[in-house]
Amino acid sequence: MKNHILLAVVLLCNAYAQAQEFTQSELPIIVLTTNGIEIPDEPKILGDMGIIYGGEGVVNQLTDPFTEYNGNIGIETRGNSTQDFDKKTYTIELWDDVQNEISVNLLGMGGEEDWVLHAMVIDKTQLRIPMSFYLAQQMGHYAADWRYVEVTLNGEYQGVYILTEQIKRDDDRVDIAKLDLDDLAGDSLTGGYILRMDWTWDVDYEDLFYSEYNSQAGYPMPYQYYYPKAANILPAQKTYIKGFMDEFENAVFAGDYTNTQGFRYNDYIDTKSFVDFLLINEFSKNSDGYKLSSYMHKDRNNNDSRLKAGPIWDFDQTYGLSTVCSSDVTNGWTYLQNQNDCGDLESMPMFWQAMMNDTLFQNAAYCRWNELREGVFHQDSIFNWIDTYVASLTNPLERNFETWDFIGEQIWIEPDNFPDTYEGEIEYLKNWITERLTWMDANMPGNCDFNWLSVEEPSALPDYSIYPNPSRGEINIYPLPGNGLTISIFNSIGQLMLASPGGSIQGKLDLNSYPNGVYYLRITGQDVLVQKKIIIQR
16 A cells, blocks of 8 residues: 555656746647546547747747637547547647537637647657648648647646647638538538548548549458438538539549540549649658558538649648558658558559559649649758748757657657757658659659640630530630631640641631540630630530
8 A cells, every 4th residue: 555655656756856847838729627537539528728829939928828819629649549548639629618618729720619729649759740731831722730838747747739620521621611501512522521541440421422533452341421421411512512523433444544534633623633642642652652641631612613632631640650561761652552561452542553654644644743843842941941940949849759759769659769868869760851852853753745734724815715614526615816827726635736826817716527525625825825725526
């Protein structure tokens, strides 16, 4: 009995000393209390959360009053393999006094009730997930916003976390139409939807539907209903989104990339979002990429009828951190999943390989990669982001690793000879990025002879009207392209079908000799580049 009392006293003294040691932070401070109750995997238990933040550049004191939030929360631990770590990741739901959900803007992020406190234990740099979210945002897509914070739980210091948005349908998150119970026909039935590819071992059969095409491992590839949740989605809505995905896949796996309805697979997707999703997964060599914690979403047709890839989410095993699927090696393509130590292919969608065999998609990826390399994916830009955050996190990370002494230890599936200092971790990350960028520059297939992406992008230059479209074989261009301009037409695989001086076009452009299908019209000249999609349909 005395030993138990002595142990309890020691633990209390250690907790007290630890709490006393942490008194202030350059980061916002999140104070969690559960009255000593252990936080389970599920369900959420009642707790309290307070946030201390005095503004940019202010050193926050643990004794300062709560500013951003001071109230009830529901809290549970989060993750699969990461549940085994002592430093836990948490899902938090903001509650009022009677435990109803409430939406609050936290630390300048969009208002919502659901949040994640991510421990990022696997990544000793504490940079990989935020950097990936940053890159996706700079590419022009929604990715979860985040803020670095330091956390205490029941008086004990827990270390550095990111408070980050959770993927949800919301005006401030995945901004697609809300799908209600009475949205069962017409345009309202067409959106919005969010689908997820992930593990299915804990998912009921009713919570997913299967692709007609096998995964790389030979198993049927499932799509999970993420929004609306499986418990809420209605049969008509299930039928619609499965039918949409079937039409897309029937096209992408057809020999000419066109389904029996006469539509090419790219008619179903926002090509730029799919290209960018591929590029960020390939640049990071994400071992979970495409098949785990991967999302797609579709809005209502009158907003945007195309399926979009993303948002990105699970990027902790990236940038050389893990040996799974040889993701530590700086060469090779992740979408092929054909490297060593890669057995978890049950959920790998095959359409990525099919699209990367398409010359047009290859060219779009090539053009976009070169564009990004001049901007956000330029090595100097990436290293500047890393250096800025390393400098701002110096003191918080020192406290974090005094509490969680993971540096130099094998805690996951790291490659051999992992660094034994934080500085070594940053050097390894930078060296890996340099080598990966170099390999992708040298091995990206395709060319920019015809930039397919620009067909889908609104032109900032003087526009031209193409009508009728779809056409039975003749089209009008208004205004008529004059001398000094060139009119070109490419077929759906990027082959040049016509190149003619603009001044030679009088009246209608005769395309009666062209078979049914999708074509791309380009008008070029000095300071002019306009591209349009044309459909010939008889």
